Amino acid sequence: MRYWISLFFIVYSAFSLADDKTTLYDFRYWSAPDHTRIVIDKEEDTLFNIKSFDDYLIISFDDAEVLSETFSNLFFKDSRIKKVRIKRDKETIKLIVHINNKFSTKHFTLKPNAKYKYHRLVVDVIDSELKITKKITKPEVVTPIQNQKIILVDAGHGGEDSGAIGKNRSKEKDVNLAIAKKLVAIINKNKNLKAVLTRSGDYYVPLTKRITIAQKEKATMFISIHADAVESPVAKGASVYILSEKGNNSKLAKQLETSQNVVDQFGGVESVIDSDQFLKNILKDFSRKDRDMQSFNLANEIIKQLEKIGPIHKKVPQKANFVVLKSPSIPSVLVETAFISNPTQEKRLTNSKQQTKIAQSIYQGILKYYSTL
Structure with a gap:
């Protein structure tokens, strides 16, 4: 009897831990001339952390899981983002975003509205103001047309x-x-x-x-x-x-x-x-x-x-x-x-x-x- 009670609590605890995991529902990206926007649909109380390094960015989520049907949406490339990788470190999911150029980031969260039913984490990967190309390229001289x-x-x-x-x-x-x-x-x-x-x-x-x-x-x-x-x-x-x-x-x-x-x-x-x-x-x-x-x-x-x-x-x-x-x-x-x-x-x-x-x-x-x- 003691064996079955112990087994019950082990199974129950496993299910409880699984239920405690937060869900990352979807991933979207938008490319603008000066930044790339990453949007992640999440639960309200999802714990996250964002760290920037020289040529990559890590967005971490504690006790999280990704929906299988949106997993492929994770991976994205544009002129700014070289590639996106996902890595699990114990109970933490890490999104590793490799960046082509020097960058800065800003982030904020948004509540659900009529168009989006989930809470959202928004991370902007912004081009650094100082670029090598700006140093070596002479500015184009444009002569304005009078009274234009x-x-x-x-x-x-x-x-x-x-x-x-x-x-x-x-x-x-x-x-x-x-x-x-x-x-x-x-x-x-x-x-x-x-x-x-x-x-x-x-x-x-x-x-x-x-x-x-x-x-x-x-x-x-x-x-x-x-x-x-x-x-x-x-x-x-x-x-x-x-x-x-x-x-x-x-x-x-x-x-x-x-x-x-x-x-x-x-x-x-x-x-x-x-x-x-x-x-x-x-x-x-x-x-x-x-x-x-x-x-x-x-x-x-x-x-x-x-x-x-x-x-x-x-x-x-x-x-x-x-x-x-x-x-x-x-x-x-x-x-x-x-x-x-x-x-x-x-x-x-x-x-x-x-x-x-x-x-x-x-x-x-x-x-x-x-x-x-």
Whole structure:
């Protein structure tokens, strides 16, 4: 009897220890021009440790196990990451990330939300500012064209932030980037204009950084490309938003404010509206009244052009407190090109020819705006 009792406790203890293991659910990577982002889906109380060495990084998890169906997602290569290995050291799982160049890291955790059901550990592998190539390569001298107007085109969302998802699983971030790239290509055919993208691939750019990019590029206009989504599958049409620091009373505007502004958690910031001193300083800019008036005029011209190629949801510019529109002194608009939540409009948004039509209409709106100045 004593033997069977002892055996029971041994088996019970083994199962208890197994149950105590934390699970690493999935692994994702995003390559940006200056960093690679590693995202690991985990349990809330997972113990982890991150150590950096000269040419590799170790991310350790205590008492952890990896789901067999996501194990292959561990391994990744890009221009920054040479290879990823996994090693078990007693009860600890170690992810060993070999890096090609000098690097630094930052990390933060994110809570579950409507899109991601697990807690997440986010680790950014960031290029070091000092590179040998910068020492030996002479900077390219670019002669600016006199009176050339610079337009910053912002493809909304990106990377971990997919934006809205269509009924046929199309992702807003992909649609936004496709239209933005087409708009930039069209604009750059005009020698009097120059267009620059805030992102050129599938990675996330924090909202405040999009504003600083506009300032760095000396942009004279800011246009953010998005696609609407609501619960109803029949809602349709384009809308154009301008900044209102007080927000808007409409239900859709409030919904959009929440979804657009909170996404900056993907940059490691839970809230940027009240806490960011940079944005507070922008709001003190004395030229904002002129900016708001010019933004309204630009939005109005874009709406008139979009109306020629498809339905319009709101025929006058809408107002919302979008962080991304807080560029000082320059007209800034956010274009909701159509409703990706409407299956018919989703087809249109994912069609290359239709994307070109949308981009061409926005471009014509820009030209009409400049012709009135």
